[in-house]
Amino acid sequence: VNKRLTPVEKIEQSEPYRFFLSTVHGIQDNYNQTNAISLKEILSVEHGQLTRSAQFNYMFDIEFLLEQYPSEFRLKPLLIVHGDSRDDNHSLKTQCSPYPQIELCPARLDIPFGTHHTKMMFLLYETGLRIVIHTANLISQDWRQKTQGIWISPICPKTNDTRESKTNFKKDLLDYIEQYRTRQLQFWQKTINEHDFSSINVHIISSTPGRHTGANINKFGHLKLRQTLKNYLNLENNEQYYSAPIIGQFSSIGSLGPNANSWLTKEFLTSLKQLNTNSFDSPELKLIYPTVENVRTSFEGYIAGGSLPYNMQTAMKQTWLINYLHRWKADHRQRSRASPHIKTYLRVTNDQYKNLLWFLVTSANLSKAAWGVLEKNNTQLMIRSYEIGVLFIPKQFSQTIFPLFDSSSFPIPYDLPPVKYESTDKPWIVDMTYKNQPDSHGNMWDPH
Ligand SMILES: CNc1ccc(C(=O)O)c(C(=O)O)c1
Numbered sequence: 001v002n003k004r005l006t007p008v009e010k011i012e013q014s015e016p017y018r019f020f021l022s023t024v025h026g027i028q029d030n031y032n033q034t035n036a037i038s039l040k041e042i043l044s045v046e047h048g049q050l051t052r053s054a055q056f057n058y059m060f061d062i063e064f065l066l067e068q069y070p071s072e073f074r075l076k077p078l079l080i081v082h083g084d085s086r087d088d089n090h091s092l093k094t095q096c097s098p099y100p101q102i103e104l105c106p107a108r109l110d111i112p113f114g115t116h117h118t119k120m121m122f123l124l125y126e127t128g129l130r131i132v133i134h135t136a137n138l139i140s141q142d143w144r145q146k147t148q149g150i151w152i153s154p155i156c157p158k159t160n161d162t163r164e165s166k167t168n169f170k171k172d173l174l175d176y177i178e179q180y181r182t183r184q185l186q187f188w189q190k191t192i193n194e195h196d197f198s199s200i201n202v203h204i205i206s207s208t209p210g211r212h213t214g215a216n217i218n219k220f221g222h223l224k225l226r227q228t229l230k231n232y233l234n235l236e237n238n239e240q241y242y243s244a245p246i247i248g249q250f251s252s253i254g255s256l257g258p259n260a261n262s263w264l265t266k267e268f269l270t271s272l273k274q275l276n277t278n279s280f281d282s283p284e285l286k287l288i289y290p291t292v293e294n295v296r297t298s299f300e301g302y303i304a305g306g307s308l309p310y311n312m313q314t315a316m317k318q319t320w321l322i323n324y325l326h327r328w329k330a331d332h333r334q335r336s337r338a339s340p341h342i343k344t345y346l347r348v349t350n351d352q353y354k355n356l357l358w359f360l361v362t363s364a365n366l367s368k369a370a371w372g373v374l375e376k377n378n379t380q381l382m383i384r385s386y387e388i389g390v391l392f393i394p395k396q397f398s399q400t401i402f403p404l405f406d407s408s409s410f411p412i413p414y415d416l417p418p419v420k421y422e423s424t425d426k427p428w429i430v431d432m433t434y435k436n437q438p439d440s441h442g443n444m445w446d447p448h
């Protein structure tokens with residue numbers, strides 16, 4: 001019989017990784033119990049007496065969001081951190097006008113085409129501060145039948161000394177917030193400083209808009225990932241890992257250039273393949289992005305494709321990408337039909353896919369805007385968007401690798417090894433018409 005776990009029990013049972021997928025309407029209950037949690041459960045009154053919170057995100061449905069808070073917390077101060085694009089902001093202002101307890105904080109977006117993509121919660125309880133870093137917009141569609149990733153910190157107690165984590169989490173989080181350069185975040189900067197982060201075992205990998213150079217060049221984007229892997233992957237005899245496959249999985253793709261060598265392999269893969277010493281050959285890079293068939297047969301049907309905004313104009317410039325692409329398949333989590341909005345990057349130890357070297361869950365899609373592109377002879381990293389994610393490294397869990405198939409195994413979101421696109425498979429493209437086969441609801445897709 002399936003015992004329904006309380007939100008607190010779910011978090012206790014997720015130790016030490018504290019990494020969840022969102023619950024999915026329409027799958028067997030036990031696949032929504034283990035390492036799976038809903039927004040209401042994240043905000044449950046069970047975790048303690050909430051005094052105030054902050055929600056960083058891209059899309060907001062304020063009515064939906066307030067509904068997810070327990071009724072006794074709906075009037076607590078709530079800071080909404082969003083992209084400052086004028087029009088969206090208007091609708092957000094309108095949405096928030098009935099709620100004096102909600103404050104709007106527009107994030108500066110000085111570089112064109114940047115987005116405030118970061119999805120993060122600060123939850124301040126009487127007992128301490130909880131950080132949640134995830135991949136879901138604050139709209140009902142994102143939490144109903146998709147695959148989203150969520151990391152939930154312990155409730156960090158108040159402290160009268162700094163108490164940093166062994167992963168530099170507090171400093172990296174404060175460096176990230178500093179980049180907003182707004183007084184509206186001062187309360188949270190002060191609050192973060194006053195809490196004890198020593199129980200946190202993940203690293204922050206974030207992006208902020210700017211041209212990062214000099215001492216700041218490794219602070220954000222794919223160079224932060226490169227630096228963190230170099231500094232913390234303390235593997236013996238690296239050679240055995242030189243050809244260990246690397247996987248990228250995401251819900252949108254940017255313009256990557258005329259061939260793989262333009263940015264994907266020369267720059268991005270160089271960061272992903274970093275070991276604690278330099279490795280010289282190029283491991284296989286496998287990319288997971290939904291096929292048209294994945295979308296058509298998903299629980300949502302073609303509508304799921306509205307959240308996979310890979311457009312024709314970009315796709316037609318990079319047909320070379322198809323050779324890297326693999327299907328979305330998550331049978332072991334009963335989520336092959338729960339369209340992925342999660343973004344993850346991982347490296348296995350070898351082509352047997354039995355163990356992980358590291359795992360990253362993040363808001364960052366496969367794009368230069370999110371990860372950054374080197375400019376001026378590799379002296380500056382230009383990033384357009386705000387992104388944030390958490391990196392799991394075995395050493396921080398007193399392990400040498402993360403096992404995938406035993407009792408303490410890491411809860412990966414999809415099936416490994418990934419399944420390559422067949423000749424008939426096409427990547428989902430949001431602005432194409434799909435009329436020759438109805439989706440799981442009997443509908444067609446005609447974006448025009
Ligand atoms: C241009 N705006 C977006 C593009 C992609 C995504 C995604 O996550 O795939 C999101 C989002 O859902 O935050 C926004």
